[in-house]
Amino acid sequence: MKHTQKELLALRDEVSEMWKLVLSQLEKSKQAFMNRDVELAHEVASREKRVDAFELKIDSDCENYIALFAPVAIDLRLVLSMIKICSTLERIGDFAEGIARHVINDECLQVDRALIDELQIETMFETVISMLTDSYAALESENTKLTGKIIAKDEVVDELYHRAVRLIADYIRAHPEMTECGLNTMLMIRKLERIGDHCSNIVEEIVFYIDAKVLKHGTKQSR
Amino acid sequence: MIETKKVDFFYGDFQALKNISMRMDKNTVTAFIGPSGCGKSTFLRLFNRMNDLIPDIHLKGECLIDGQDIYARGVEVDELRKKVGMVFQKPNPFPKSIFENVAYGLRVNGMRDKNFIEQRVEESLQSAALWGEVKDKLRKSAFELSGGQQQRLCIARALAISPSIVLMDEPASALDPISTAKIEELIHDLKKHYTIVIVTHNMQQAARVSDKTGFFMLGELIEFSDTKKMFINPEKEQTQNYITGRFG
Amino acid sequence: MNRKTSQSLAFWIFRVFGIIVLGILLWIIGFVVYNGIGVISWEFLTTAPTDGMTAGGIMPAIVGTMCLVLGSMIFAFPLGVMSAIYTQEYAGNGFVVKFIRVMTNNLAGIPSIVFGLFGMALFVNTLGFGDSILAGSLTLGILVLPLVIRTTEEALKSVPQSFRSGSLALGATKLQTTRKVVLPMAFPNIITGLILSIGRVSGETAPILFTVAAYFLPKLPNSIFDQVMALPYHLYVIATTGKDIEASRPIAYGTALVLIAIVLIMNILATMLRRHFGKKVKTG
Numbered sequence: 001m002k003h004t005q006k007e008l009l010a011l012r013d014e015v016s017e018m019w020k021l022v023l024s025q026l027e028k029s030k031q032a033f034m035n036r037d038v039e040l041a042h043e044v045a046s047r048e049k050r051v052d053a054f055e056l057k058i059d060s061d062c063e064n065y066i067a068l069f070a071p072v073a074i075d076l077r078l079v080l081s082m083i084k085i086c087s088t089l090e091r092i093g094d095f096a097e098g099i100a101r102h103v104i105n106d107e108c109l110q111v112d113r114a115l116i117d118e119l120q121i122e123t124m125f126e127t128v129i130s131m132l133t134d135s136y137a138a139l140e141s142e143n144t145k146l147t148g149k150i151i152a153k154d155e156v157v158d159e160l161y162h163r164a165v166r167l168i169a170d171y172i173r174a175h176p177e178m179t180e181c182g183l184n185t186m187l188m189i190r191k192l193e194r195i196g197d198h199c200s201n202i203v204e205e206i207v208f209y210i211d212a213k214v215l216k217h218g219t220k221q222s223r
Numbered sequence: 224m225i226e227t228k229k230v231d232f233f234y235g236d237f238q239a240l241k242n243i244s245m246r247m248d249k250n251t252v253t254a255f256i257g258p259s260g261c262g263k264s265t266f267l268r269l270f271n272r273m274n275d276l277i278p279d280i281h282l283k284g285e286c287l288i289d290g291q292d293i294y295a296r297g298v299e300v301d302e303l304r305k306k307v308g309m310v311f312q313k314p315n316p317f318p319k320s321i322f323e324n325v326a327y328g329l330r331v332n333g334m335r336d337k338n339f340i341e342q343r344v345e346e347s348l349q350s351a352a353l354w355g356e357v358k359d360k361l362r363k364s365a366f367e368l369s370g371g372q373q374q375r376l377c378i379a380r381a382l383a384i385s386p387s388i389v390l391m392d393e394p395a396s397a398l399d400p401i402s403t404a405k406i407e408e409l410i411h412d413l414k415k416h417y418t419i420v421i422v423t424h425n426m427q428q429a430a431r432v433s434d435k436t437g438f439f440m441l442g443e444l445i446e447f448s449d450t451k452k453m454f455i456n457p458e459k460e461q462t463q464n465y466i467t468g469r470f471g
Numbered sequence: 472m473n474r475k476t477s478q479s480l481a482f483w484i485f486r487v488f489g490i491i492v493l494g495i496l497l498w499i500i501g502f503v504v505y506n507g508i509g510v511i512s513w514e515f516l517t518t519a520p521t522d523g524m525t526a527g528g529i530m531p532a533i534v535g536t537m538c539l540v541l542g543s544m545i546f547a548f549p550l551g552v553m554s555a556i557y558t559q560e561y562a563g564n565g566f567v568v569k570f571i572r573v574m575t576n577n578l579a580g581i582p583s584i585v586f587g588l589f590g591m592a593l594f595v596n597t598l599g600f601g602d603s604i605l606a607g608s609l610t611l612g613i614l615v616l617p618l619v620i621r622t623t624e625e626a627l628k629s630v631p632q633s634f635r636s637g638s639l640a641l642g643a644t645k646l647q648t649t650r651k652v653v654l655p656m657a658f659p660n661i662i663t664g665l666i667l668s669i670g671r672v673s674g675e676t677a678p679i680l681f682t683v684a685a686y687f688l689p690k691l692p693n694s695i696f697d698q699v700m701a702l703p704y705h706l707y708v709i710a711t712t713g714k715d716i717e718a719s720r721p722i723a724y725g726t727a728l729v730l731i732a733i734v735l736i737m738n739i740l741a742t743m744l745r746r747h748f749g750k751k752v753k754t755g
Contacts, residue, residue, distance in 0.1 A: 002404070002408055003408065003411045004431065063455060064451050064455065067430065067451070067454040067455045068430040068431060068450065068451065068454055069430070069431055070427050070430070271640060273636065273639070273640065276636070276639070278563055278564065301642045301643070301644055302642070304639065304640055304641065304642040305641075305642040308640065308641070309636075309640040311633060311636060311637060311640075313633060315631075315633040315634055315636070315637040316637075317634060317637065317638070317652055318655065318656055327638070327641060327643075327651070328641035328642060328643075330651075331638070331641060331642065331643035331644070331647045331651065332642055332643075377637070380637075380641065381640070381641070384641060384642060
């Protein structure tokens with residue numbers, strides 16, 4: 001294999017590593033939230049630095065690769081999509097940290113367990129986690145067949161989000177003293193919804209790399 | 224390891240190199256870039272004293288290889304050139320067979336042992352990534368090879384006498400893109416065992432193959448730094464203008 | 472007149488002149504062959520002249536010319552090639568080399584009769600070789616030396632510098648480079664110089680006049696100190712000073728034909744040699 005290709009693969013491996021890290025951050029933030037595990041939440045918050053460091057490293061590696069090897073065609077698409085995926089992963093990492101902070105700071109731990117269940121927050125977590133896992137698999141296998149399904153899952157998340165808006169509004173009306181906690185929970189759900197959107201973006205980047213079809217415009221219109 | 228200290232070089236009255244000090248480490252690839260006539264080839268040819276062939280030249284300053292001044296009195300130029308191999312711009316295989324081309328350097332240096340020569344020829348062709356293509360036609364004329372193969376033959380020829388440094392003077396400028404890519408790949412592999420200095424007109428080539436890059440202009444070394452740094456964030460404006468094509 | 476017609480007119484003029492030159496050449500050869508072919512026979516080639524050179528063959532002259540060609544080449548070829556190697560490969564471009572080059576060119580411009588006189592003075596008299604193959608060969612050798620040097624220099628110049636650099640860069644010495652790379656590559660062109668020299672030598676009359684050529688000597692030479700007959704001089708003799716010029720006229724044409732044939736055969740041989748080496752140079 002040519003050394004330029006080796007460099008490119010090394011770059012891809014780095015992104016994979018970052019991907020795994022972000023995925024574990026997300027999973028841990030879910031557990032921290034579901035189990036009210038403040039210690040785990042602290043761990044997530046402190047590991048956010050590693051995600052940021054990864055982003056800086058990959059950014060500069062991509063920069064080097066473009067400057068030194070002037071990639072074209074599929075190589076160029078790979079590098080460009082890596083830059084975007086990496087910044088998107090970093091944002092997902094931020095949200096995972098945000099969720100962890102929510103667990104750490106939340107003074108309304110007494111919010112009804114029933115409400116959490118009603119809001120299907122766990123389902124939302126699981127959906128976005130599976131989106132991130134599946135898109136990783138799509139990149140690794142360079143297979144775009146599954147991408148449609150992954151994007152479809154974002155609609156599930158969006159639906160749950162819109163449902164949550166109504167449910168929390170009802171909850172606040174019924175318990176005016178819990179307004180702040182209700183809004184905090186809403187903000188957290190908003191983060192999950194954003195993670196879903198970012199996962200869709202990643203999928204679009206993967207498709208851009210593999211098929212060179214720009215999905216963005218088509219899906220944006222249908223949204 | 225190559226080191227120059229305050230080197231000035233003159234063709235007659237014309238000063239081709241001005242006060243150049245730099246250091247090239249063992250097992251690295253150093254590239255020299257710059258516009259035509261900037262002195263980069265002249266500088267390269269200092270290291271195996273190829274400039275000696277030109278009448279009316281003189282040199283000031285020191286030019287050291289492994290700590291030894293190669294322009295000192297008593298230095299055998301032939302011995303120096305065994306240690307410092309060279310590959311030229313145009314492939315220049317001799318009008319001999321492929322085998323004899325590679326064996327040439329061994330023979331002129333007094334090697335008679337047939338088995339050793341055969342073994343060394345094979346090793347050199349292997350190192351130059353040419354063995355697979357020519358092993359069945361070693362007795363054929365070198366002129367039957369394509370331009371890219373001829374250039375790799377010239378590299379094999381240079382490697383046969385086990386130099387520690389290989390100088391390359393625009394080794395791919397006369398070749399097509401595929402052959403060029405092969406040569407570049409080869410340079411990358413050779414770095415493990417040799418110190419390589421390459422002059423190139425092609426900035427992308429310098430970027431692809433080298434660890435460090437020196438930018439020359441009008442006989443001066445404008446900038447010498449890590450290739451990555453040079454191509455992402457050069458220190459000097461002249462360098463920036465040249466590598467971005469805004470030069471002139 | 473437009474550009475097209477002026478162009479075609481120009482080409483027509485060139486063509487006509489080309490044909491005229493070719494015509495003259497064919498005319499000469501045809502003339503000699505037509506007049507000379509009648510006397511050519513095995514006997515003509517293998518016997519000595521008889522009856523005051525109005526009958527018999529020309530064998531001694533053929534052998535004599537061969538001896539002189541061979542002798543002069545043995546002398547001039549190595550000397551010329553070596554001095555050309557010196558001026559071209561070693562000497563750089565200093566005053567001495569420029570001087571040698573100018574002198575070589577001057578040497579080439581000296582009329583051949585002067586060489587004859589010089590040869591007589593130096594080889595025949597001073598060195599005491601007498602009228603002999605040795606003296607004649609040396610004289611002819613000096614005559615063609617500039618030609619050999621010039622053609623060899625050109626041959627060496629035509630070897631691209633990159634081959635020399637390639638060899639030197641591998642730690643070869645200058646001598647090794649010249650011997651193993653430059654000379655083999657220049658060899659075909661050096662052979663061309665040899666061809667030209669042979670043609671020149673076999674046709675010269677003036678330099679051998681005072682140094683070797685015998686007016687009439689029906690026996691073959693025994694050593695290099697013997698006199699010999701030579702074709703061009705023999706031709707001159709039977710065409711101008713013979714006892715019966717009219718009677719020996721056909722023999723004169725026959726002699727001319729043989730001379731032309733010998734030069735032609737040597738040219739062909741040398742061309743084959745050149746081809747052979749040209750091929751060898753490629754595959755080594």
